[in-house]
Amino acid sequence: MNTRRGFLKSAGLMLAGSSLYPLLSRAEGLGSAFVAKPIGIQLFTVFEPMNQDPKGTLKQIAAIGYKEIESAFSSRGGYYGFKPKEFKAIVEDLGMKWRSHHALGAPFKPRPGMKMPLGKDGKPMTFPPSLNLKENYQQLADEAAEAGLNYLVCASTPVATMEEIKSSIEVFQKAAEASKKAGVQFAYHNHATEFDPVEGGKTPYEVILSQTSPDLVKMELDLAWATKAGKDPVAIFKEHPGRFPIWHIKDIKSDLKTITEVGNGVVDFKKAFSAAKIAGLKYFFVEQDLAPSMDNVKISFDHLSKILA
Known part of the structure; x- marks a missing residue:
């Protein structure tokens, strides 16, 4: 089973035209219109390539046509081995915008029964130490502000019991208040x-x-994890209008286990985007867990461009 904590193999790709932006305004079948948005990508999708060659990987992503970046942790430390302003400059020099960063809600601890992804040596991989919101919320908020980010996002947090949920909410409160003072919006994934x-x-x-x-x-x-759980994203948006300014555009196969390229699974993206205005959508990021190669990253971009065209 593919999980979000999967790892990708790096690969080359063909240059794709950067003109493939999704024009959502008045698009047939998309219902409520909003201003055209460029397609973004969550860099956890290319975890291994970003660890091996962050600049080269970002060049490939830009060549495909992606224009928005959401970062995650890296075994290089910091922001793929760079300071916030340094990484921002690299992204912007390639014609993209760094919008959001993912951080864990607490020190990483595998959930019961969770299988760790395998490394190239065939052994379960371990995560390097990284900043987390429970212990480092102020530093993360300050660094997000330094980078000029729009969002600081909790990527995952313990929620198996009511006690864990309450503890996580306390962390959210502190992180959100620190983020607000720094001029950054806090969010939860x-x-x-x-x-x-x-x-x-x-x-x-x-x-x-x-x-x-x-x-x-x-x-x-x-969208994929909500679909796996049997939830209708549009119904969720309608229950809490305006609270979903950012989305993960992820697809999952009919077995509700296998994450796949956007457009090759069962997630109803057109229906979700029809409620973009209700949700308050501002940015969205493609994510495919354990994608085999950079070719898959391009497939998702091409399919999403067609879905939104």
Whole structure:
């Protein structure tokens, strides 16, 4: 089963025209119109290539046509081995914008039964130490501001019990307040487990939405994980209008286990984008866990461009 914590093999790619932006305004079948948005990518999609050659990988991403970047942790430390302003300059020199950064909500600890991705040596990989919101929220907020980011996002946090949920909400509160003072919006990214009921029948997602400020804590809905959990993204948007300014554009096959290229699975992207105005969408980032090569990154871009055209 593919997981978000998968790793990619680097590969070359053919230059793709940068004119393939999704023009969403008045697009047939997309319902409510909003201003045209360029396609973004979550760099966890290219975790291994970014560790091996961040500048070269970013050049390939720009050549495909991606214009927005959301970063994640790196085994190089910092922001792929760079300071915030340095990484921002590299991204912008390639004609892209760095919009958002993912950080863990707490020190990484594998969930029970979780299988770690295998490295090139065939052994389970280990994550390098990295900043997390529980211990380093102020530093992360300050660095996001230094980079001029729009969003600082909690990528994952413990939510298996009500105690863990309450603890995570406390972390969100501190991180969100620090982010606001720094001029950055805080947000939370979901997996499928947030929709599993805990004590009292409530789901972690319901509790987080109800017990955090809609202004301080926005949500980054991952469309594939919501679909895997049997949830309708549009229904979620309508229940909490304006709270979903950023999305993960991820697809999943009919087995609801295998993450695949955008357009090659069962996620109804046109339906989701029809509710973009209700959701308050501003930016969206393609993500494919454990993608085999950079070719898959291009396939997702091409398919999403057609979906939105």
